[in-house]
Amino acid sequence: MPAGQARGVSLILLFGTYTAQVAEISVDARGEVRLDRVVCAVDCGRVVNPDGAKAQIEGGIIFGASAALYNAVDIEQGQIVQTNFDTYRVMRIDEAPTIEVYFVDSDQPPTGTGEPGTAAIAGAIANAVSAATGKRLRKLPVDRRAIDG
Numbered sequence: 127m128p129a130g131q132a133r134g135v136s137l138i139l140l141f142g143t144y145t146a147q148v149a150e151i152s153v154d155a156r157g158e159v160r161l162d163r164v165v166c167a168v169d170c171g172r173v174v175n176p177d178g179a180k181a182q183i184e185g186g187i188i189f190g191a192s193a194a195l196y197n198a199v200d201i202e203q204g205q206i207v208q209t210n211f212d213t214y215r216v217m218r219i220d221e222a223p224t225i226e227v228y229f230v231d232s233d234q235p236p237t238g239t240g241e242p243g244t245a246a247i248a249g250a251i252a253n254a255v256s257a258a259t260g261k262r263l264r265k266l267p268v269d270r271r272a273i274d275g
Contacts, residue, residue, distance in 0.1 A: 127150075130153050130154065131150070131151065131152045131258060132150075132151060132153075132254045132256075132257035132258035133148050133149065133150050133151075133254055133257065134149050134151070134249070134250045134251060134252065134254030134255070134256070134257055135147070135148050136149070136246045136248075136250035138245050138249075140241055140242045140245055140246075141237055141238045141241065141242070142170075142171070142237035142238065143168065143169065143171075143239065143242045144168070144169040144170075145166065145167070145168050145169075145183075145243065145245075146166070146167045147164055147165070147166045147167075147187070147247055147249075147250040148164065148165045149164050149247060149251045149253075150162045150164070150165075150223075150254065151251060151255060151258060152258075153258045153259060159195060159255055160221070161191050161195065161221075161223045161251060162223055162224070163223050163225075163226075164191075164223050164225045164226070164247065164250070165226045165228075166183055166187065166225065166226065166227045166228070166243065167228045167229075167230065168183060168227065168228070168239065168242065168243075169229075169230035169232060170229065170230075170232075170236060170237045170238060170242070171232050171234040171236045171237045172232055172233060172234060172235065173232075173236070174236055176229070179229065179239045180229075182239040182243065183225075183239050184225050185243070186239075186241065186242065186243025186244035186245075186247075187223075187225055187247050188222060188225075189244050190244035190246070190247035190248055191223070191247050191251065192215075192217040193244075193248065193266070194247060194251045194252070194266050194267060194268060195217065195267055195268050196215040196216065196267050197214070197215070197216070197267055198267050251268065252266070252268075
């Protein structure tokens, strides 16, 4: 991939559902990380409602990516600084990555798709940041100061 871009992989088994995600990120000159694309493979047994299952995974990826990239709760003088969405950043629609979701064809009993998409994305993002910058993240949300050194 070009300089400043990378992919990271994450695998998880959660509530009987196997999930693999590949996060494709880019890091700009200021050290800001952007999640560009996510490819997700899911083995959740028989998929009863394909559109609903896909929406659950996609929503989980956005929720988990927001937590990994932006969500922080800071406390100053015993008070929480972030009091609403003007001070607590979540992923905006123009920041949302392209998401591809693939389900394993299975005749096994259904498991679930609610949490697995959320839980797997942070590891994939962290691994991609490491591949792009050569530095391992030791805490989330992603902080460009950690990337800069």
